[in-house]
Amino acid sequence: MKKLLTLVLALGLVLSMVASASALTIAFSQIGQESDWRTANTDSVTAAIEGHEGWEFVYSDGQQKQENQIQALRNFITQGVDYILFTGVVTSGWDEVLTEVNEAEIPLILLDRIPDCADKIEYKAAFGGDFPLEGRRQVQWAGEYLKSLGRDTEDVNVVIMEGTTGADAQVGRTEGNLAALADYPFMKVVGQQTGNFTRAEGQALMESWLKSIDQIDVLIAQNDDMALGAIDAIKAAGKVPGEDIIIVGCDSVKAAFEAIVAGEMNCTVECNPLYGPFVVETIEALEAGETFDKTVVHPEEGVFDCVGGIEVEGTTSVKAADVIDERQY
Ligand code: AHR
Numbered sequence: 001m002k003k004l005l006t007l008v009l010a011l012g013l014v015l016s017m018v019a020s021a022s023a024l025t026i027a028f029s030q031i032g033q034e035s036d037w038r039t040a041n042t043d044s045v046t047a048a049i050e051g052h053e054g055w056e057f058v059y060s061d062g063q064q065k066q067e068n069q070i071q072a073l074r075n076f077i078t079q080g081v082d083y084i085l086f087t088g089v090v091t092s093g094w095d096e097v098l099t100e101v102n103e104a105e106i107p108l109i110l111l112d113r114i115p116d117c118a119d120k121i122e123y124k125a126a127f128g129g130d131f132p133l134e135g136r137r138q139v140q141w142a143g144e145y146l147k148s149l150g151r152d153t154e155d156v157n158v159v160i161m162e163g164t165t166g167a168d169a170q171v172g173r174t175e176g177n178l179a180a181l182a183d184y185p186f187m188k189v190v191g192q193q194t195g196n197f198t199r200a201e202g203q204a205l206m207e208s209w210l211k212s213i214d215q216i217d218v219l220i221a222q223n224d225d226m227a228l229g230a231i232d233a234i235k236a237a238g239k240v241p242g243e244d245i246i247i248v249g250c251d252s253v254k255a256a257f258e259a260i261v262a263g264e265m266n267c268t269v270e271c272n273p274l275y276g277p278f279v280v281e282t283i284e285a286l287e288a289g290e291t292f293d294k295t296v297v298h299p300e301e302g303v304f305d306c307v308g309g310i311e312v313e314g315t316t317s318v319k320a321a322d323v324i325d326e327r328q329y
Helices: 002-022 036-050 066-079 095-103 131-148 168-181 199-212 224-236 254-261 276-287 320-326
Strands: 024-030 055-061 083-086 108-111 125-127 156-162 187-194 218-221 246-251 267-270 303-305
Touching: 024 036, 024 066, 024 276, 036 055, 036 224, 036 276, 055 066, 066 083, 066 095, 095 108, 108 276, 125 276, 131 168, 131 187, 131 218, 131 246, 131 267, 131 303, 156 168, 156 199, 156 224, 168 187, 187 199, 199 224, 218 224, 224 246, 224 254, 246 254, 254 267, 254 303, 254 320, 303 320
Parallel strands: 024 055, 024 083, 083 108, 108 125, 156 187, 156 218, 218 246, 246 267
Antiparallel strands: 267 303
16 A cells, blocks of 8 residues: 555656646747738747647737837746747847847747847747748749730839838848849839838828829739738729739738739738747757757748749749638638
């Protein structure tokens, strides 16, 4: 009897050690909820962590303000969380607080938008979109589509609707947009301004452009939400989106697929927000003693459009109507 009791106690001790070894508090400093992409991203990470046995999730919505995110990071340090997941609303200004995270020896995982101090700080892994490639693909798709319509012999007026100024996604996509335009000299930029990655600001910016610019042929919107807002403005101005103005978005959210299928939008370049599985695999690997280098891992991304078969860097577009039912977000 005594032996049995000892065995039960020992087993209980082992089980509680195993349980405490896997009990982790994982904190996420998110930017805000400016777009359908962001909602899908938050949902993916939340579901993955909350669905993992023994892991607790602490979430902070920065509401597009850097100072809120800095405060959240400091709160995570005070709480003594086990991991911090971080994406910054803008690229610069994180050196001090991320150094504090390093000094507190809390493992940091960078997601989505990578801060410009990444070289100077310690982090365990990084995962995010290849923003310059996405920007190049947007312009390449428009240029090749115009060529297929025989419109490369005329001047084509292009407006570039940028994301939040100073955000990694805006900086990278703008760099990509402008670099690719050099290969399509018939495409002339007649407007370039921020729509802050939101539907409301995309709509307002397009309204103002339609009043001040005589001829707009192509809209390159650095996310789908701004493109969808612009579509409302184009319709309100009595023009036909997708025909009078060719519209190329970015993200590949379901609403963009629906707009393409409805003939009101022409293309969306994918930026995959489903980071949950990466986060879980990475933390499990780190817990098992694996290490990763500082390379930013990019998810595989495609291009979806109204026609299919347009060649852009690294891929060929797929007709949105053929795959709309598979879209999760
Ligand atoms: O950083 C990713 C970008 O942020 C997405 O393209 C955009 O929709 C979001 O706001």
